[in-house]
Amino acid sequence: MCRKEVSIICFNGENKKMIRQINIRKQGSDSTKPNHFEKIDITHSDSNGESFFENISLRPGLRLIISKREISRNFRMIYEIGNAPVSFCYNLSFRNRCTITEGDKKGMVMERVPGDSVLAYLPETKGIIETLPGKQKLGISIHFSVQSFRDLFMQLPQCLTPILTDLNTTQSFYQQSAFNKETALVLQQIIACPYQGEIQRLFFESKALELVALKLMEMGEYQDNYPSNLSRPDSEQIREAYHILTSRIESPPSLNDLSRQVGINRNKLNQGFKLIYGDTVFNTLRNIRLNRARTLLLNTELSLSEIAFSVGYNNQANFTTAFRRQCGKTPKSVRLESIAHL
Numbered sequence: 001m002c003r004k005e006v007s008i009i010c011f012n013g014e015n016k017k018m019i020r021q022i023n024i025r026k027q028g029s030d031s032t033k034p035n036h037f038e039k040i041d042i043t044h045s046d047s048n049g050e051s052f053f054e055n056i057s058l059r060p061g062l063r064l065i066i067s068k069r070e071i072s073r074n075f076r077m078i079y080e081i082g083n084a085p086v087s088f089c090y091n092l093s094f095r096n097r098c099t100i101t102e103g104d105k106k107g108m109v110m111e112r113v114p115g116d117s118v119l120a121y122l123p124e125t126k127g128i129i130e131t132l133p134g135k136q137k138l139g140i141s142i143h144f145s146v147q148s149f150r151d152l153f154m155q156l157p158q159c160l161t162p163i164l165t166d167l168n169t170t171q172s173f174y175q176q177s178a179f180n181k182e183t184a185l186v187l188q189q190i191i192a193c194p195y196q197g198e199i200q201r202l203f204f205e206s207k208a209l210e211l212v213a214l215k216l217m218e219m220g221e222y223q224d225n226y227p228s229n230l231s232r233p234d235s236e237q238i239r240e241a242y243h244i245l246t247s248r249i250e251s252p253p254s255l256n257d258l259s260r261q262v263g264i265n266r267n268k269l270n271q272g273f274k275l276i277y278g279d280t281v282f283n284t285l286r287n288i289r290l291n292r293a294r295t296l297l298l299n300t301e302l303s304l305s306e307i308a309f310s311v312g313y314n315n316q317a318n319f320t321t322a323f324r325r326q327c328g329k330t331p332k333s334v335r336l337e338s339i340a341h342l
Helices: 146-152 181-191 197-223 232-247 255-262 266-277 281-299 304-310 316-327 331-340
Strands: 006-013 016-027 037-045 053-059 062-071 075-081 086-091 096-102 108-112 116-121 125-131 134-144 173-178
Touching: 053 197, 062 181, 062 197, 086 197, 108 173, 116 197, 134 146, 134 181, 134 197, 173 232, 173 281, 181 197, 181 281, 232 255, 232 266, 232 281, 255 266, 255 281, 266 281, 281 304, 281 316, 281 331, 304 316, 304 331, 316 331
Parallel strands: none
Antiparallel strands: 006 016, 006 075, 016 037, 053 062, 062 134, 075 125, 086 116, 086 134, 096 108, 096 125, 116 173
């Protein structure tokens, strides 16, 4: 089967059409030579020729995309990916819903909110991304060609090892989680970069690699240690359950539904969560929600009620009670203290 080289993504809104083209192509005539590179071409435009992205080539096979634009209506983005990059994506101030379809498989729907990060490798996939209306869309993504990613990172978490052994692997990967405060700091440094020209490029390259290192370190810690009294399959099922919780904190499945989805009984699921994450499924979900809420308080301008809803609380009063019990302070006081230190 011939692999497609170009992916075209279209945003459809009121009298608007935005297109993203992703093309990973070879540079040079002999791919066996050491100086052979892959180049990522990513272009954006709408029907008026206007761009909403800073699209920066950092080195052959590595690009940084910074998204800064106002959203006054829903955007619906239809995409198809053939020869995919390895992508690290960070939502700073917007929500979206992504449907990912591989071949004839049923599409997987993922919700992303401010404070979410995604590591993805999605060859031969298609789907829809819907961005909800709100304040300024602020996001950062880093895209590596597979070859450049392999050259830079020789030791990877187990989930990414297929790209080390097979350059043309079609085995996809999608991992979503809330980013931590160290990652939030680097993202803010990128947004506030004071430099221009070559110094700016060097700054962005160093910060992009720092973001990747933080993500890989997090995943290495997360995946390399299997408790001795849990089998590897059980550990992987429990980690899959954790991923489901982190991607669906607004409307998580019940414990019974979660156990059925990952194929492990509810008692073993709870026991496994205690061994790996130090608490029950319910308490782990609460910690995920409140940690993400703290990230949103410190890094976005969302109202307290919007944050409460985005992390799965039906009303602000319940959210405030849970947050104060966990953190010893109200959400409002945490935000005010953060503003005072700026």
